[in-house]
Amino acid sequence: MDLTNPRRITRRFAVGCRVWAIPEGYIPGASHGPEPAMTSHETACILNAGPQDAHVEIAVFFKDRDPAGPYRATVPARRTLHLRFNELAEPEPIPRDTDYATLIESDVPIVVQHTRLDSRQAENALMTTMAHPVG
Amino acid sequence: MDLTNPRRITRRFAVGCRVWAIPEGYIPGASHGPEPAMTSHETACILNAGPQDAHVEIAVFFKDRDPAGPYRATVPARRTLHLRFNELAEPEPIPRDTDYATLIESDVPIVVQHTRLDSRQAENALMTTMAHPVG
Amino acid sequence: MDLTNPRRITRRFAVGCRVWAIPEGYIPGASHGPEPAMTSHETACILNAGPQDAHVEIAVFFKDRDPAGPYRATVPARRTLHLRFNELAEPEPIPRDTDYATLIESDVPIVVQHTRLDSRQAENALMTTMAHPVG
């Protein structure tokens, strides 16, 4: 066994799925503590354990308007990317203090975990969950 | 690829399941901080990425009485709804400081994520998990 | 649709699985805040949405000794039970400040969610996840 060996992952199994859903999304407008580590943020942690780069597209859904996107990112082969939603700029920034949800699609299998750090009050709060694998 | 394109989602895959379970439920009676953002609450974040409106029904289970409901909500096509359990009023409000659990059913596939913000003490605490997909 | 109708759940689907695993377990020995709500605790939130009582057995695994149990509980039909591990007494209490894990088995399908409230420091922290469905 040695999962750091790239040939082994290729042959034995695909790690993850191509589409993931995260119904919760909310970027607080206010923060406490030193930036950027303690800035309130939502993150999609993406693992691409495979031998090919992952081209990722994100659609953002809202309560009362059409979806935004697609936002695009690349996760190189055998790398992880912890993508902060508050840093997405193109085609438009995600509005603050607004409920949203995301659908994340990749051209190769990935694994996605969702994290929020909330520092609206003096002490930070954390939450996380695996995203929901779709089809 | 472009998941913001409604035709593409329709043809390629259904996003989610029709029934979800959340065994944890508890609405604290007390809160600290500015309302409504910092009011203690439990939320079911629902993503309907598909092309048809989702008609949702919620059954609430208790420790020592028959289930309450059905509570009803609509999540329009290609929208998200972050439904706060403490705002449910019909057929009856969910009692505070009481253990409960929920079963959420939709007529089209949805994805459900559960979140609790607890502000009973001075600083808020957060937790989240994907709901459990049933059948 | 109406999931509060017991006949409907019986006919249409089983809600959950019979065996669930929770690898994380740790009951802090110290707490802050009013008891029992703010006492540090780990909880298995169990939903039995079906028409028959669930007879539940819990095995507790440790780092350096044989498993303890079985602990027993009953979750009546169409009820939820939020079971605090620090209240389990028979056949032996779970030791404090000790790593453990749990396996939960029922004779009918249930859904299990794991929650920890930690009040070792002045402000409480919360975490939750769905347990892992086994087989």
Added chain:
Amino acid sequence: MDLTNPRRITRRFAVGCRVWAIPEGYIPGASHGPEPAMTSHETACILNAGPQDAHVEIAVFFKDRDPAGPYRATVPARRTLHLRFNELAEPEPIPRDTDYATLIESDVPIVVQHTRLDSRQAENALMTTMAHPVG
């Protein structure tokens, strides 16, 4: 029923999977509170409910360098191990204040849950999720 009976688990079902993924990883460089309980840490809680020892290998993925590892650990039969990533030393410690992700492989079925305690600010924050079962 009695899941503490080792013969029963062997015959009836395998508990878990052999490979698990955790896309989120971040060990804060700073902590508040008494060590080691309140030291900021990430933990992989591993349950080996089966009758054979689990030989575990961990690969650690980064944003901008090749994966590190394999790190090795053994979880004896019918035991749990709560493995802190900040205590891994061979072949190299995991750097602090750096995004990473992990892939965990075992030669027998296990269940893996991920936990982070963050004590960078005065009060601790907690988060947890089941790892993602792979293949």
